[in-house]
Structure formats: C-alpha cells, structure tokens
Amino acid sequence: MSSRIELSTIDGERVGQVIPLDPSFTFTINEPSTITFDMSDSHRLANIQYIEPYATDFAFYVQNTCLMEGMITAVGGEDESNFQVAGSSWEHYLERRHYPFIPTNPTLYRYAVVARDVFTIVQDVLTTVQSLPYSLQLNFNNGTSGITRNLRIEPGDTESVLEIIGQLSEQKPAFDFEIVPLTREFKMYAPQKGAFKDMRLVKKKNVSHIRFDDEGLEGNSVLTLGAGTSSKLMKLKESLSSMAKYRRHDHSVEYGEVIDPNYLNSLATGELDKATMKDLGLIVSITPKYG
C-alpha cells in the first residue's frame, strides 16, 4: 500500500508532497487522531519554510483515500539524515481553544442554556469560538439530536472546547463526534458513530493474536466533584451489587467547572457506570496480509 502526505499552508495553499517514512498512526473515537513519520533531511520540503508546527497543515492519504487531515504539531531530530514529524487531526485544534472571554467585557460571550438540544449547544459553542479572527473554520449542519442538556460557561472558563464537547458527549445518553477530513465538517452522531460490518475477525485466520488487559474495576463508590473552592458541589453514587463481589473501592472524578447540580448528577451516573464496569480490554492484531 502506498501512502503520501500532502502539505499546505494554513490558508490552504499547497506546499507539496512527502512520502512518509515509517508512518505510525492512531485513530481514537471522539479524540484527536495522530500520526508520526520520518522525513529525509534531503527532501526539498525539509525546511522550516515549508514544514513548521502549527503553520503547516497536512493530509495523510493511503491509496488515494484521505484517512486523516489536520495540523503538523512537532518537528524534531538531530543532525542526521532523517527527522521526525508529528501531526494531529483537526480535533486537536479544539484542544487549543477556550470559550472566548474578554476581561474588559466579561459578559460579552456569556453562555447559559437550559434544556437545549445538545447538538445545538455544541454548534452554538463552535459558532462563537470560530467567530474570532484567525480561527479554523469548521462546517456543521447536524440538525437536532433529541437529547437536551444544560450548559453554563462561566467567564474565564479555561476548559478547552474539546473538553466542553467531550463532557457533553459522555453524559447519558451519549453521542459521538468527529471532524471529517477534507470537508472539515464537524459531525455528530446520536447515539453513536459507526456501522456493523459483516466481517469476522478470527484468531489464526485474519487475526494473529488477541491481547487482553484486565485491570479490574476502577471503583464502586464514586464521588463526582463539581465547581467550588471552600464548598464544592458533589454527588456520591454507589453500587452495592458491585461491592458485594469486589469489596468497597472509592473513586473520585473532578469536573471542576461544572456548577449545575443536574448536570453533575448526570455526569455522576455515567461515571459510576464506567467505574464499575469489569474491563477486559481487547487488542486485536490483524494478520499483515489483511492490513
């Protein structure tokens, strides 16, 4: 399989193409995807004029399909023949943005909604965030989800936009999201992204091995903490059936910016579900010829 990296400026002007050496990549649901690769220092684009973290965008193609698009995030190396390049998908940009706040006009961007459709909330936040000059522009047209949420963003909130969206997406009922490569569409999926693929991955056939990781439960008495200093907003949720089998295990989760008790209660329910789940994570290695 052949792969290539197309480089461009942040204004979309094409810089050129690189054949990545030893590329490694990771796609993770609802999180930024990442790629690292080597590049020969004799390549004509091996110059800060052409490839510079956060000044250069990339698109990673495998056999003419764009699998990932985003920003170059790091370039490094020594005085040798190759240097290393790292990139991250557009979701990473939302890790580098806060909800806007102007100290001289602290209520200008204030945001507080009750029982609003969660897709609309996310689009409200993105619309405001990308209204500031020099912002990455995303497209979205998600309609409504049928899921309502409350959200209040306090002036000076320093959570990243991705954290705000991530917290909204993790509450029950949950939803998934992604930024589609090339179209830069911020797409949301309720209840979840993906399709059932009529494909059997069978050990000793198209699977070389299946690894498991059993790290047990995280906890079954879960304290979820919200905003506050001297007096914190908090919710305690417990599972007695889990305690009967595994003993009592305390666990806590911080949601330091959350000031809405109903929102915190919803988060706490989700956290108890996650913490009591008996994890046996599986990692399936595909036999190379099927890769």
Added chain:
Amino acid sequence: MLGLKVGDTVNIQGDIDYTTLTVDDTFRITQIEGSMSRQNNFSVELTVGNANV
C-alpha cells in the same frame, strides 16, 4: 485497510488464555493503531470495547 473505522462493530472470534474465556461476539472498535514499514507492509491493531466477564 479492511474498510474499518473507529466506531464500527465487528465480530471477533478466538481464545483468550485467561480462565476459559473464548470470545465470539461483536465488539465496537474504539481505537485503530497502525504502522507502515518502508516495504509498505501494514501492521494494524484494533482496540475494541470491553468483553464482559
């Protein structure tokens, strides 16, 4: 690469050397890690949702 994306659900079958667990169920892919050698060979690992034990 197999035509799979994160979020997709696939059937996985095989023994796991841990108690008597044999997996034969559908799992949701939560992460795909891949690498490519200079000979253009792909190696792909799928992290999937938890097996219930």
